[in-house]
Amino acid sequence: MSENKQARTVLREIVDSVYRRAWEAKERGEPVGWSSSKFPAEIAETLGLAVCYPENQAAAIAAKHGGQRMCEYAESMGFSNDICAYARISLAYADGAPCEEKPVPQPDFLLCCNNICNCMTKWYENIARMRGIPLIMVDIPFNNTVDVPDERVAYVRAQFEAAITKLETISGKKWDNKRFDEVCANANRSAAAWLKACAYCAVKPSPLSGFDLFNHMANIVTARCKPETAAAFEQLAAEYEQSVKSGESTWHYDENYRIMFEGIPCWPVLGSLFKPLKDSGANTTAVVYAPAFGFVYNGIDEMARAYCKAPNSVCIEAGVAWREDLCRENGVDGILVHYNRSCKPWSGYMFEMERRWRERLGVPVVGFDGDQADPRNFSEAQYQTRVEGLVELMAAANAANSAQ
Amino acid sequence: MNEITELLSEMSDIAQNPDMRLAACLAEGRKAVGVFPYYVPEEIAYAAGFVPFGIWGMQGSVREAGRYFPAFYCTVARMGLELALSGKIDKLSAVIMPSVCDTLRPFSQNFKSARPDIPMVFLAHPQNRKEDFGIAYTVCEYRRVKAELEGIAGVKITDESLADAICVYNENRAARREFVRLAGLYPSTVSALRRAEVLKSAYFMDKSEHTRLLLRINAALCALPHDPQPGVKVVTSGIIADNANLLDIFDRYGITVAADDVAHESRSFRVDTPIKSGDPLTALARQFSEQSDDPLLYEPDLDRRGRRLVDLVLNCGARGVIFIMMQFCDPEELDYPNIKKTLDRASVPSVMIGYDQQMRDFGQAGTSLEAFSDMLRTRLQ
Ligand code: SF4
Ligand code: SF4
Numbered sequence: 001m002s003e004n005k006q007a008r009t010v011l012r013e014i015v016d017s018v019y020r021r022a023w024e025a026k027e028r029g030e031p032v033g034w035s036s037s038k039f040p041a042e043i044a045e046t047l048g049l050a051v052c053y054p055e056n057q058a059a060a061i062a063a064k065h066g067g068q069r070m071c072e073y074a075e076s077m078g079f080s081n082d083i084c085a086y087a088r089i090s091l092a093y094a095d096g097a098p099c100e101e102k103p104v105p106q107p108d109f110l111l112c113c114n115n116i117c118n119c120m121t122k123w124y125e126n127i128a129r130m131r132g133i134p135l136i137m138v139d140i141p142f143n144n145t146v147d148v149p150d151e152r153v154a155y156v157r158a159q160f161e162a163a164i165t166k167l168e169t170i171s172g173k174k175w176d177n178k179r180f181d182e183v184c185a186n187a188n189r190s191a192a193a194w195l196k197a198c199a200y201c202a203v204k205p206s207p208l209s210g211f212d213l214f215n216h217m218a219n220i221v222t223a224r225c226k227p228e229t230a231a232a233f234e235q236l237a238a239e240y241e242q243s244v245k246s247g248e249s250t251w252h253y254d255e256n257y258r259i260m261f262e263g264i265p266c267w268p269v270l271g272s273l274f275k276p277l278k279d280s281g282a283n284t285t286a287v288v289y290a291p292a293f294g295f296v297y298n299g300i301d302e303m304a305r306a307y308c309k310a311p312n313s314v315c316i317e318a319g320v321a322w323r324e325d326l327c328r329e330n331g332v333d334g335i336l337v338h339y340n341r342s343c344k345p346w347s348g349y350m351f352e353m354e355r356r357w358r359e360r361l362g363v364p365v366v367g368f369d370g371d372q373a374d375p376r377n378f379s380e381a382q383y384q385t386r387v388e389g390l391v392e393l394m395a396a397a398n399a400a401n402s403a404q
Numbered sequence: 405m406n407e408i409t410e411l412l413s414e415m416s417d418i419a420q421n422p423d424m425r426l427a428a429c430l431a432e433g434r435k436a437v438g439v440f441p442y443y444v445p446e447e448i449a450y451a452a453g454f455v456p457f458g459i460w461g462m463q464g465s466v467r468e469a470g471r472y473f474p475a476f477y478c479t480v481a482r483m484g485l486e487l488a489l490s491g492k493i494d495k496l497s498a499v500i501m502p503s504v505c506d507t508l509r510p511f512s513q514n515f516k517s518a519r520p521d522i523p524m525v526f527l528a529h530p531q532n533r534k535e536d537f538g539i540a541y542t543v544c545e546y547r548r549v550k551a552e553l554e555g556i557a558g559v560k561i562t563d564e565s566l567a568d569a570i571c572v573y574n575e576n577r578a579a580r581r582e583f584v585r586l587a588g589l590y591p592s593t594v595s596a597l598r599r600a601e602v603l604k605s606a607y608f609m610d611k612s613e614h615t616r617l618l619l620r621i622n623a624a625l626c627a628l629p630h631d632p633q634p635g636v637k638v639v640t641s642g643i644i645a646d647n648a649n650l651l652d653i654f655d656r657y658g659i660t661v662a663a664d665d666v667a668h669e670s671r672s673f674r675v676d677t678p679i680k681s682g683d684p685l686t687a688l689a690r691q692f693s694e695q696s697d698d699p700l701l702y703e704p705d706l707d708r709r710g711r712r713l714v715d716l717v718l719n720c721g722a723r724g725v726i727f728i729m730m731q732f733c734d735p736e737e738l739d740y741p742n743i744k745k746t747l748d749r750a751s752v753p754s755v756m757i758g759y760d761q762q763m764r765d766f767g768q769a770g771t772s773l774e775a776f777s778d779m780l781r782t783r784l785q
Contacts (some may be wrong), residue, residue, distance in 0.1 A: 042419065055632070077741055078740060078741030078744060078745075079732075079737065079738070079740075079741055080740070081739035082476070082731075082732055082734060082737055083737050084734070084769035085740055087738070094457050114531065116505045117506050118504070118505050118509075118735070119506055119734055119738065120516060120690060121531060121702050122699060122734075122735060122738035122739055125702070125703060125706055126738065126741075126742060128706055129706040129707065129742060135704070135706075137531065137532060137702055137704070138532075139530055139531035139532045139702065141503065141528035141529065141531075142509045142528055143501040143528070144503070144512060144516075144526035144528070146511075148607050149544075149548075151540075151541060151545075152541070153527075154537070154540075154541070155530060155532075155537055155538070155540070155541035155544075158535075158536070158537035161533055162532075163539075312506075312509065314510075314518060315513060316513040316516075341476055344476070344477065344506040344507055344510070344732075344734065345474075345506040345510060347474055347510075348473060348474075348477060348506075348507060348509065348510025348511070348513075348514070349472070349513045349514055349517075351471060351472050351473070351474070351511040352472060352476075352513065352514060352517045352518075387781045
């Protein structure tokens with residue numbers, strides 16, 4: 001790592017190296033896995049297995065405008081256009097659809113964890129069947145209470161152990177507790193540094209554009225167990241600290257308003273998402289990914305408990321509390337909600353969350369319809385109007401506040 | 405013949421009037437709990453003295469539920485919530501809410517937000533349900549469900565009462581399976597609609613009463629001579645297939661449902677509870693561990709569901725499969741391409757009909773089903 005490279009460059013290189021290592025492993029004839037984003041990455045990392053992340057790959061393909069083509073390919077395979085676009089893109093890729101945007105090695109085994117959604121289960125089953133490869137399933141049921149009951153932790157932990165045994169067979173490597181402790185320490189260090197970096201959104205004006213955090217998500221998903229990721233996040237936090245001191249920001253526009261962006265961005269149309277925000281000086285200073293991925297734990301039981309708390313596996317009380325804390329800490333004036341056509345578990349209780357935020361935070365909330373990866377489900381005109389509406393409401397609230 | 409007609413029309417009445425059934429049940433001094441899909445161990449509620457009422461949405465339009473769900477969710481959830489918001493389930497003592505798909509997750513949260521006054525007994529089934537740790541976890545979940553229901557009912561559920569409930573449910577499952585078989589043999593007597601109504605009525609009755617009526621129907625059907633118009637036999641597959649307009653089309657074109665792979669129907673009564681295995685909660689957990697052949701459930705044997713569907717078709721003498729695809733049901737949608745391919749490979753024709761509970765116009769479904777039944781008849785000749 002070069003001293004004078006900026007953290008964001010280092011972070012991008014780390015993600016690139018994850019995929020490069022996967023290609024190298026493939027060339028050496030070693031098994032390569034595909035993993036869901038909240039499968040306990042610590043397990044494969046401990047065994048030194050190369051792993052790719054289909055959600056991250058799909059996001060990259062979508063951002064490079066390959067989403068619609070891949071989705072249509074999956075639809076020609078018989079998959080409904082109702083299915084999550086990440087799943088469609090991934091199924092198309094696994095079937096051999098041409099894809100220049102983000103090629104990754106085809107998988108030799110699959111690591112599926114349904115804490116974020118059950119869509120994963122059938123998506124990965126399909127790929128396992130198509131490619132004739134083993135599927136390791138860690139099932140983490142939805143939580144209706146804020147606390148995770150001990151029985152559930154025991155169930156998840158037992159599955160970790162079963163997964164380890166299966167992966168030992170696949171990899172031909174032996175589990176090493178010492179190595180596992182190191183990997184966990186790295187993951188904890190990455191998470192703590194990630195949280196620290198995200199926390200700079202609270203500074204007014206913010207030293208960063210909150211959309212940067214969406215880009216760094218790739219690291220927390222694909223490389224959170226690597227020491228270089230932890231170091232790069234620490235560097236990122238240090239850079240933000242420096243920016244605060246020097247009054248700089250990666251948000252190069254006015255910061256008239258500070259908003260929370262709820263949901264995954266629409267990757268194919270990032271420019272369109274960004275435009276009305278920068279035009280009106282609305283910086284994103286809160287995204288739910290920070291608490292969702294920045295978990296720190298001690299030991300395998302706590303790790304099991306931590307993986308039970310994924311964005312779409314927690315009850316509404318926990319989901320609302322995460323966001324409320326973020327909005328309060330980060331001084332948010334309004335909330336923009338992405339009703340993501342792809343993500344049923346996420347979008348399904350947002351109307352109720354909206355009501356709770358309005359009541360408890362007293363900030364305006366506006367939603368728009370979109371999709372994280374299928375551009376056909378996004379309307380620029382609607383988005384533009386909704387953002388304008390939000391800005392008007394925030395302006396009115398600010399005016400009322402200053403009149404008091 | 406008269407006895408069958410009378411019994412069928414009695415059950416049709418029940419299926420069409422859940423509100424009246426609930427009122428009657430409460431008037432008799434019984435209490436009722438609502439049961440959302442899927443795989444709820446109703447036996448526990450029954451052992452607590454409740455009459456479990458199934459809530460699988462309803463036909464109509466989504467209105468109030470639109471304040472909770474965006475439009476891209478299935479009507480099983482949206483109309484289920486509509487029922488809760490329109491006051492139709494106010495008299496239930498509680499509801500039991502599973503969370504096995506991505507729509508039921510937010511549904512559970514919407515329900516408790518929309519109706520905090522109705523106790524919601526939440527249930528999170530495991531997907532890794534077959535291993536010992538999965539069974540142990542299911543037992544824990546069921547134990548919590550039991551404790552919550554005991555609290556609501558103000559009674560203690562004994563092992564004996566639970567074992568008795570399991571027997572009642574096993575008998576009912578057996579009777580429903582036999583009815584499905586017989587309905588496939590006597591379509592002139594049991595129309596597709598009547599068949600669905602008899603099965604649906606089970607959701608609004610004490611199961612022992614349902615069994616009593618069903619055994620009479622089954623016995624009467626067994627006594628009939630061969631049906632001279634057996635129709636063209638099919639297997640139906642999907643979440644729910646109870647729409648009268650849709651089933652009328654089956655009857656119009658002589659399509660006989662010889663067996664089904666429908667969640668609201670056979671998927672819910674395929675597996676009995678092994679009562680001899682000691683602790684009744686463990687027995688119920690074992691029953692769940694045996695569930696398979698369902699897109700809602702993780703299936704380590706990747707080809708199993710397709711294979712079993714082909715077997716089902718062959719074993720009941722069906723000629724094809726009709727998929728009734730619930731709109732916005734991603735588990736079904738994700739499983740469909742492979743199942744379709746498996747059927748194609750086995751030379752079993754199939755057709756897919758899109759469906760949701762707000763649907764009024766079945767013109768297109770009629771055209772597809774007419775063409776499908778013609779095609780099956782031609783192949784037969
Ligand atoms: S977007 Fe939602 S449905 Fe799609 S993979 Fe992610 S969590 Fe699952
Ligand atoms: S399984 Fe399908 S029909 Fe049933 S609740 Fe889930 S999405 Fe709706």
